Amino acid sequence: MEKNELTTREQLKKYFETGKYPTQSQFSDLIDSLALKEDVMTNKEAAILANRLARIDNAFIYYFTNSIEDLKFSVVVSSQDEEDQIITVKETNNAVVKQFLLGSAPYTIKTKKISGERLQETEYYLLSYQINQSYTIYRMFGNNLDTFSEGFEFGELDNIGLPIQISKGYYGKKINVLNTSVKFVNKTEVPIQYRIQASGWGSIYRIEDTVTDHYDLGDYLNFYYNADLIKVSQSIKCEIYNADNDELLTTGYLYAGQNQNSWNGGQIVEVRNVRIECNYSADEK
Numbered sequence: 001m002e003k004n005e006l007t008t009r010e011q012l013k014k015y016f017e018t019g020k021y022p023t024q025s026q027f028s029d030l031i032d033s034l035a036l037k038e039d040v041m042t043n044k045e046a047a048i049l050a051n052r053l054a055r056i057d058n059a060f061i062y063y064f065t066n067s068i069e070d071l072k073f074s075v076v077v078s079s080q081d082e083e084d085q086i087i088t089v090k091e092t093n094n095a096v097v098k099q100f101l102l103g104s105a106p107y108t109i110k111t112k113k114i115s116g117e118r119l120q121e122t123e124y125y126l127l128s129y130q131i132n133q134s135y136t137i138y139r140m141f142g143n144n145l146d147t148f149s150e151g152f153e154f155g156e157l158d159n160i161g162l163p164i165q166i167s168k169g170y171y172g173k174k175i176n177v178l179n180t181s182v183k184f185v186n187k188t189e190v191p192i193q194y195r196i197q198a199s200g201w202g203s204i205y206r207i208e209d210t211v212t213d214h215y216d217l218g219d220y221l222n223f224y225y226n227a228d229l230i231k232v233s234q235s236i237k238c239e240i241y242n243a244d245n246d247e248l249l250t251t252g253y254l255y256a257g258q259n260q261n262s263w264n265g266g267q268i269v270e271v272r273n274v275r276i277e278c279n280y281s282a283d284e285k
Contacts, residue, residue: 007029007030007032007033009033011029012029012030012033015029015030059100059101059105059107059157059159059160059161059162060098060099060100060101060160060161060162061075061077061087061098061099061101061161061162061163061164062096062097062098062099062161062162062163062164063089063092063096063097063163063164063165063166064092064094064095064096064097064165065089065090065091065092065093065094065165065166065167066091066092066093066094066166066167066168067091067167067168068091068125068166068167068168069091070116070117070118071091071114071115071116071117071125071166072088072113072114072115072116073088073089073111073113073114073166074086074087074088074089074111074112074113074114075087075089075109075110075111075112075154075164076109076110076111076112077101077102077107077108077109078107078108078109078110079101079102079103079104079105079106079107080103080104080105080106081103081104082102082103082104083102085101085102085103086112087099089164089166105157106156106157107156107157108153108154108155108156108157109131109153109154109155109157109162110151110152110153110154111148111149111150111151111152111154112150113150114141114148114149114150117142119142119143119168120170121143121174122143122170122171122172122173122174122175123142123143123168123169123170123171124140124141124142124143124145124168124169124171124175125140125141125142125166125167125168125169126138126139126140126166126167126168126169126200127139127140127141127148127164127165127166128164128165129154129162129163129164129165130159130162130163131154131155131156131157131158131159131162131204132158132159132204132205132261133159134261134262135195135197135202135224135261135262136202137154137155137202137203137204138197138200138201138202139152139200139201139202140175140200140201140215143174144174144175144176145175145177145215155204171217175200175215175216175217176215176216177213177214177215177216178212178213178214178215178216178219178272179211179212179213179272180211180212180214180221180271180272180273180274181209181210181211181243181272181273181274182196182209182210182211182212182274182275182276183209183243183274183275183276184206184207184208184209184210184275184276185275185276185277185278186207186278187277187278187279187280188236188278188279188280190227190228190229190232190236190254191207191227191228192207192225192226192227192236192238192254192278193205193206193207193225193226193227194206194207194223194224194225194226194238194265194276195223195224195226196210196212196214196221196222196223196224197221197222197223197224198212198214198215198217198218198220198221198222199214199215199217199218199220200214200215200217201213201214201215205226205261219269219270220267220268220269220270221267221268221271221274222265222266222267223238223240223250223252223264223265223266223267223268223276224262224263224264224265225238225252225254225262225263225265225278226260226261226262226263227254227259227260227263228259229254229255229256229257229258229259230257230258230259232256232257233256233257234256234280234281235253235254235255235256235280235281236253236254236278236279236280236281237251237252237253237254237278237279237280237281238251238252238253238254238265238276238277238278239251239276239277239278239279240252240265240266240268240274240275240276240277241274241275241276241277242268242271242273242274243273243274243275244272244273249266249268249271249274250265250266250267250268251266252264252265252266253281254278
């Protein structure tokens with residue numbers, strides 16, 4: 001009976017010890033032990049490889065899509081010790097596709113190519129992704145929405161997995177971009193980050209001033225803060241003002257002795273120019 005077992009690594013090494021002359025069959029053993037580019041794995045071999053990968057700490061992207069047959073959406077993943085890796089998100093009919101990332105963290109992700117979309121006048125693509133497991137970022141694109149384009153930075157991956165979802169939706173109207181300028185002033189010694197969420201739109205945590213490009217699906221902005229106050233004895237309040245007339249719009253409290261990455265900072269509606277001021281609080285509620 002023909003043996004299907006591959007020769008062990010140690011046995012192969014013995015074939016090529018100094019002074020030995022490997023035979024034709026021994027060279028055949030060596031070649032059969034290699035994985036060549038044209039080889040196609042069986043389902044069993046693929047399952048074994050997937051199980052091995054699942055037990056290591058490689059980061060990965062997993063995505064699922066619906067109704068994006070005509071869309072070509074590629075992202076480029078950069079790491080500190082490997083060449084850039086390009087991953088193309090394709091139609092999956094809501095099945096999950098998982099792809100491991102090469103190299104080591106930190107990973108940064110940018111869009112590489114978006115093309116081939118065919119949409120009705122009031123249809124748009126909705127993208128959602130999580131570089132941090134504590135919140136989801138949303139972006140819409142297609143038709144007149146061109147703010148999400150090649151070179152858009154997802155941010156630095158702060159998790160072992162990056163979920164991406166793309167779907168197509170009919171909104172019944174043309175969607176336009178709205179811009180709100182945000183100035184951030186931190187008067188404390190505590191590092192504080194803020195992020196903004198709106199309908200179909202969201203941002204990463206940041207400390208610098210920014211300008212939103214949210215949508216008129218709903219002209220409102222929700223604010224959240226990230227700060228560690230475990231070793232801080234005094235609470236902090238972050239007040240949001242209409243920068244055009246100094247009207248106080250909303251106040252969020254960050255409580256002493258706590259560490260949270262999603263402090264609720266309140267909501268503002270139909271304001272184009274705001275200022276956030278964070279200071280130690282004497283009137284926490």
